[in-house]
Amino acid sequence: xxxxxxxxxxxxxxxxxxxxxxxxxxxxxxxxxxxxxxxxxxxxxxxxxxxxxxxxxxxxxxxxxxxxxxxxxxxxxxxxxxxxxxxxxxxxxxxxxxxxxxxxxxxxxxxxxxxxxxxxxxxxxxxxxxxxxxxxxxxxxxxxxxxxxxxxxxxxxxxxxxxxxxxxxxxxxxxxxxxxxxxxxxxxxxxxxxxxxxxxxxxxxxxxxxxxxxxxxxxxxxxxxxxxxxxxxxxxxxxxxxxxxxxxxxxxxxxxxxxxxxxxxxxxxxxxxxxxxxxxxxxxxxxxxxxxxxxxxxxxxxxxxxxxxxxxxxxxxxxxxxxxxxxxxxxxxxxxxxxxxxxxxxxxxxxxxxxxxxxxxxxxxxxxxxxxxxxxxxxxxxxxxxxxxxxxxxxxxxxxxxxxxxxxxx
Numbered sequence: 001x002x003x004x005x006x007x008x009x010x011x012x013x014x015x016x017x018x019x020x021x022x023x024x025x026x027x028x029x030x031x032x033x034x035x036x037x038x039x040x041x042x043x044x045x046x047x048x049x050x051x052x053x054x055x056x057x058x059x060x061x062x063x064x065x066x067x068x069x070x071x072x073x074x075x076x077x078x079x080x081x082x083x084x085x086x087x088x089x090x091x092x093x094x095x096x097x098x099x100x101x102x103x104x105x106x107x108x109x110x111x112x113x114x115x116x117x118x119x120x121x122x123x124x125x126x127x128x129x130x131x132x133x134x135x136x137x138x139x140x141x142x143x144x145x146x147x148x149x150x151x152x153x154x155x156x157x158x159x160x161x162x163x164x165x166x167x168x169x170x171x172x173x174x175x176x177x178x179x180x181x182x183x184x185x186x187x188x189x190x191x192x193x194x195x196x197x198x199x200x201x202x203x204x205x206x207x208x209x210x211x212x213x214x215x216x217x218x219x220x221x222x223x224x225x226x227x228x229x230x231x232x233x234x235x236x237x238x239x240x241x242x243x244x245x246x247x248x249x250x251x252x253x254x255x256x257x258x259x260x261x262x263x264x265x266x267x268x269x270x271x272x273x274x275x276x277x278x279x280x281x282x283x284x285x286x287x288x289x290x291x292x293x294x295x296x297x298x299x300x301x302x303x304x305x306x307x308x309x310x311x312x313x314x315x316x317x318x319x320x321x322x323x324x325x326x327x328x329x330x331x332x333x334x335x336x337x338x339x340x341x342x343x344x345x346x347x348x349x350x351x352x353x354x355x356x357x358x359x360x361x362x363x364x365x366x367x368x369x370x371x372x373x374x375x376x377x378x379x380x381x382x383x384x385x386x387x388x389x390x391x392x393x394x395x396x397x398x399x400x401x402x403x404x405x406x407x408x409x410x
Contacts, residue, residue: 035087036103041154045146046109052151053078053105055087057094060160065332066361070102071164071323072155074147074188076115076173078105085285086168089292095333096303098296099319101166104155106147110136114143115172117179120201144180148187163189164323166295170194170284174225178256179205181223182212189324190222192291194284195230198252206252210259218268220324224294225272226287227253228280236274295322301337308337309352328360335370342377350374365395372403381407 036055043050057070075086083105094100108114112134119138155161167188169177174196181191182205198206230250231239239247240254260270271294275283298318301311312329319327338353354374357367372387388404391397 035084043146043150045142045150048109051107053083055103056159057100059100059332064366066364068330069160069162070100072102072104072161073166075103075105076169076176079107086288089289093292096301098292098299102159102161112137113139115176116140116200118201118204140176140179144184163325166190168192172197175200175205178209182209185221190295192224194226194287195228195280198256199248203252206256213266214263218266222269222295224291226283227272227274228278228283229276230280308349309356331357331361331364365391365397369400376407
């Protein structure tokens, strides 16, 4: 009898579970999660169609806040997985640990052709020889010309871009990043090379980079390099004395690192990290994270701290120096922190933030709407009415009109 009761109970329970699942399936239609768009660009320089992936921050589509312009990250090997990881990282870090940024992923057509600046019939890397894919090598300069003359102008014409650009590449992409740094310096403001293939073509780019870095100045240019553990069991201190092909890749990177360490007269803002626990394939993610922290180390806003207005002004003062143009704290960011301050009854701090927004964005209806909310919250009727009216004089918004009418009735 007890078994039958248990079976009956289990049957009813399963029926209810399946009924609930069925109901949810019928009530909620599945939808895709999108982090960007795919485009196709006709390149006359490369004589081919090039796919690109583009992510634009959600704030760009806001109908409330003043429109912004965003720094742009150009990402080599920009296939979906690599693109998604960089976009996800920026989404997680911004706007409190780095600025919001547009990301442009550049997927490959002929990777070897595009990411090698010189031609070679074979390539030794980490003990392996490639005699096949390198037959098309040496198209790197045309590829950079495509980026400079076709891709960047297209992105600038379609999307809300700011002049500050970052270039990221891994392996052969890292080789391209360093080649661009020394031969097309002004194309980007920040360069991130991830375990770069500097052994290519008898270290040709490495030699040219050393010459350029000793002869030229690189003021206001930042460079970060991530180095993977490709020692194959050899102590890192002994790698430099090794002469086998398997360590040529790492030896070339270490030679470049040591040269940069010894030569600071070029004014390049440089940092590197060696990742003992990461190999050539796993190192991109952690390098990119550390590179963003290197570039935007000053960009740290603690929401559990105080003096938000003062901290924001300092952060964006430093951003302006780095970017080379005036950068204002985004209206949406300041507004959200002011709302947070109000929720904790930090009225003085909230007022400073709201005044900061009015100073920076005097043509935005929302900065006066927010100030009206502030005074309404403090039961200062006359000041609230004044600010709601100012907001409505800029833009007629039903919700603001309703607040004005409601407070006037009191």
